[in-house]
Amino acid sequence: MMEHNVYLYILVMAGVTYAIRVLPLTLIRNQVNNHFLRSFLYYVPYVTLAVMTFPAIIEATQTPIAGVIALVAGILLAWFGASLFQVSVSCCIVVFIIELMIL
Amino acid sequence: MNKKIDTSRDNISTQNKVRNINIKELKEGIRDGTPIALGYLAVSFTLGIAARNAGLTTFQGFLAALLTNASAGGYAGFLLIASGGTYWEMALVTMITNARYLLMSFAVSQKLKPDTPIYHRLAIGYDITDELFGISIARKGWLNPYYLYGAMIVAIPAWSFGAAMGVAAGNILSARAVSALSVALYGMFLAIIIPPAKINRVIAVVVLISFIASFIVSKMPFFDNISTATRIIILTIMIAGIAALLFPVSEKEGANDGA
Numbered sequence: 001m002m003e004h005n006v007y008l009y010i011l012v013m014a015g016v017t018y019a020i021r022v023l024p025l026t027l028i029r030n031q032v033n034n035h036f037l038r039s040f041l042y043y044v045p046y047v048t049l050a051v052m053t054f055p056a057i058i059e060a061t062q063t064p065i066a067g068v069i070a071l072v073a074g075i076l077l078a079w080f081g082a083s084l085f086q087v088s089v090s091c092c093i094v095v096f097i098i099e100l101m102i103l
Numbered sequence: 104m105n106k107k108i109d110t111s112r113d114n115i116s117t118q119n120k121v122r123n124i125n126i127k128e129l130k131e132g133i134r135d136g137t138p139i140a141l142g143y144l145a146v147s148f149t150l151g152i153a154a155r156n157a158g159l160t161t162f163q164g165f166l167a168a169l170l171t172n173a174s175a176g177g178y179a180g181f182l183l184i185a186s187g188g189t190y191w192e193m194a195l196v197t198m199i200t201n202a203r204y205l206l207m208s209f210a211v212s213q214k215l216k217p218d219t220p221i222y223h224r225l226a227i228g229y230d231i232t233d234e235l236f237g238i239s240i241a242r243k244g245w246l247n248p249y250y251l252y253g254a255m256i257v258a259i260p261a262w263s264f265g266a267a268m269g270v271a272a273g274n275i276l277s278a279r280a281v282s283a284l285s286v287a288l289y290g291m292f293l294a295i296i297i298p299p300a301k302i303n304r305v306i307a308v309v310v311l312i313s314f315i316a317s318f319i320v321s322k323m324p325f326f327d328n329i330s331t332a333t334r335i336i337i338l339t340i341m342i343a344g345i346a347a348l349l350f351p352v353s354e355k356e357g358a359n360d361g362a
Contacts, residue, residue, distance in 0.1 A: 004184075004187060004190075006158075006159060006184060007163070007166075008190060009180065009183075009184050009190070009193055010163065010166055010167045010170060010171075012190050012193045012194050012197065013167065013170070013173075013176065013177075013180045013193060013197050014167075014170035014171050016193075016194050016197040016198055016201070017171045017172075017173055017176055017197055017201050017204075018228065018229065020198065020201050020202065020204050020205050020208070021201075021204045021205075021207075021208050021228045021229070021230075021231040022208070022224070022225060022228030022229070023205070023208065024205060024208035024209040024211075024212050025208045025211060025212050025215070025224045025225075025227065025228045025231075026221060026224045026228065028209065028212040028213075029212075029217055030217045031213060031217060032213060035351055036347055036348070036351065037347075038213075038352065039347035039350070039351040039352045040343050040344055040347040041209065041210050041213055041343075042347070042352045043306075043309055043342070043343035043346040043347055044206055044207075044209075044210050044339055044343045045207075045210055045236070045237070045240045045295075045296075046296050046299070046300075046306055046309050046310055046313070046343075047309060047310075047313045047338065047342045047343045047346075048203065048206065048207070048233075048335060048339045049233075049237055049292040049295060049296050050292075050296055050309075050310045050313035050314055050317070051313050051314075051316070051317040051334070051338045051339060051342075052233060052289075052292060052335060053292045053293060053296075053314075054313075054314040054317055054318060055317060055318045055321050056289065057286055057289040060282070060285040060286055060289070061282045061283075061285065061286060062278060062279070062282045066282070067286065070286045070289070070290070071289070071293070074289065074293035074294070074297075075293055075297055077293075077294075078293045078294045078296075078297035078298060079297050079298075079301055081298070082294070083294065084135060084138065084238065084241075084291055084294040084295070085134075085135075085137070085138045086294075087290045087291070087293055087294035088138045088142070088287045088288075088290035088291045088294065089138065089290070090290065091286045091287065091289065091290030091293075092283045092284055092286055092287050092290070093283070094286075095282060095283045095286050096279065096280075096282075096283035099279060099282060099283070100279070103279070
């Protein structure tokens with residue numbers, strides 16, 4: 001363990017992470033014309049964000065039920081036009097109150 | 104002569120207009136970045152605790168957070184440092200845990216005006232995270248780099264200092280506060296995907312299927328060995344691919360104002 005330098009580790013992490021993030025942005029300078037690829041990229045954000053949200057939201061809280069209620073509250077608020085900030089803060093408050101009551 | 108003067112005045116007023124738009128975008132970026140920064144503080148605080156456990160100093164934890172801006176990638180990296188892995192293993196682990204950013208960067212490249220200069224691309228590439236990606240694709244029309252700069256101004260310091268505090272201070276935040284703050288990110292994701300789902304039924308179905316598939320896969324013992332990050336990539340490619348085959352978007356939808 002002594003032969004490894006923490007700063008070199010961090011450098012490798014930083015270099016690889018940056019390369020992954022910046023390559024498509026710099027290499028793909030134009031609009032993609034392939035119809036399938038365009039459609040695919042159109043759906044990517046929705047799938048990625050949905051997959052990252054559930055079931056992670058019920059695993060992030062101390063009790064799963066608080067996460068479930070925050071999920072439902074967030075969906076309803078977003079559906080009826082609440083802003084990004086409002087939905088986000090409301091979910092936090094919901095979890096805090098629920099866990100205050102049951103824990 | 105007169106003509107020349109008029110032209111230069113026009114140029115100045117156009118420049119001013121562009122500058123005012125950029126300032127407005129910057130402010131909106133700061134506004135939308137603020138809840139992200141709050142969530143980051145909590146998340147990177149726990150990341151800092153992982154860094155502390157791996158034996159990193161406060162400065163090293165701060166540096167790692169500042170230079171990577173990655174949660175899953177950061178955790179995996181600290182675990183590898185703790186176990187004394189090789190630099191090649193570090194490169195591989197970092198690549199796998201962050202591979203989803205490749206897809207996100209690809210999607211953001213389609214939100215940028217094709218003539219966006221390379222220095223803007225290099226700069227915004229620095230902070231393509233789950234959250235900043237989310238607010239970027241939620242923008243109407245072309246993505247103005249200054250919007251992302253606004254979000255980065257608040258998000259990057261929060262992320263870095265949160266990690267530093269995690270290393271230095273350990274458990275200051277109560278478990279209750281961490282629990283509440285940890286759903287901020289998911290609330291944000293919901294605010295991004297639900298409004299378009301309300302208007303477009305295909306998106307609504309795609310979101311619902313993504314929820315269900317993600318839940319099933321997370322409960323299947325077979326997928327226990329696959330990390331969350333890899334699961335996200337596999338499900339994204341499969342579901343978005345099938346949706347694109349079954350419901351190809353029209354040219355109008357697929358354009359820059361799509362997501």
